[in-house]
Amino acid sequence: MLICILGNSHAGALKSAWDAMQSERSDVELHFFAMRGQHMRFARVNGDRLEIPNPDDLLRTYPETVGNSVDIPRYDAFIMHGLGLHPLLPERTEGVSRACYDCVISDSITNTANWSILSELRRVTKAPVAVGTSPLTAAVEVRSRNVHPIVDQDAAVLEARLAEMNAALVRQPNSTIVNGTKTDPIYNEGALGIAPDATKVDFENLLSDRKHMNSKYGRVMLQLYLDRLTSLR
Numbered sequence: 001m002l003i004c005i006l007g008n009s010h011a012g013a014l015k016s017a018w019d020a021m022q023s024e025r026s027d028v029e030l031h032f033f034a035m036r037g038q039h040m041r042f043a044r045v046n047g048d049r050l051e052i053p054n055p056d057d058l059l060r061t062y063p064e065t066v067g068n069s070v071d072i073p074r075y076d077a078f079i080m081h082g083l084g085l086h087p088l089l090p091e092r093t094e095g096v097s098r099a100c101y102d103c104v105i106s107d108s109i110t111n112t113a114n115w116s117i118l119s120e121l122r123r124v125t126k127a128p129v130a131v132g133t134s135p136l137t138a139a140v141e142v143r144s145r146n147v148h149p150i151v152d153q154d155a156a157v158l159e160a161r162l163a164e165m166n167a168a169l170v171r172q173p174n175s176t177i178v179n180g181t182k183t184d185p186i187y188n189e190g191a192l193g194i195a196p197d198a199t200k201v202d203f204e205n206l207l208s209d210r211k212h213m214n215s216k217y218g219r220v221m222l223q224l225y226l227d228r229l230t231s232l233r
Contacts, residue, residue: 009193089158
């Protein structure tokens with residue numbers, strides 16, 4: 001199965017995990033296309049290709065031979081990781097009507113590179129698409145192994161919206177969540193991403209922040225993505 005992964009800097013964890021595990025999955029080949037932040041929101045379908053504008057040479061690809069655009073019919077399935085889609089949706093504040101809040105929630109999902117690319121892909125393909133959010137911010141320390149109910153509630157909202165586009169949400173597993181709404185810091189040690197001065201194919205820059213995760217987290221998510229796509233075929 002040939003799978004296209006579209007992502008932002010969070011794809012660094014997936015790429016590093018794949019380097020270590022690809023020998024275990026001879027049934028799968030992965031191609032990566034990644035840009036920091038939400039720069040990939042400008043990608044547009046032209047014919048059968050997803051063309052990705054590449055300002056200041058921001059695009060990272062693996063392998064290099066895949067080029068700067070996605071040959072959509074070539075792929076059996078797609079993984080869309082991060083790309084501005086967050087696991088926790090905006091909270092409803094006092095005095096805000098339900099209708100207004102529903103609009104805020106909708107905008108927080110649709111005004112992302114993730115949704116924009118998904119909409120473009122669905123113009124030309126019915127191939128399975130697995131979608132994942134950026135990870136929850138890593139905790140400084142573990143105080144509990146509890147998962148706050150809001151995590152499940154917001155995931156249900158995301159699942160419903162993605163289902164409208166015939167796409168499947170792959171959630172951050174509860175086993176990686178601590179302190180209610182944080183990621184276990186073991187997945188943040190040696191965090192990986194795409195640094196501003198990275199070379200064209202460099203997905204594995206160490207980052208000292210709590211937003212990005214390491215290859216251990218990448219392996220967890222990548223396995224979930226592959227399992228879900230296998231079930232959708």
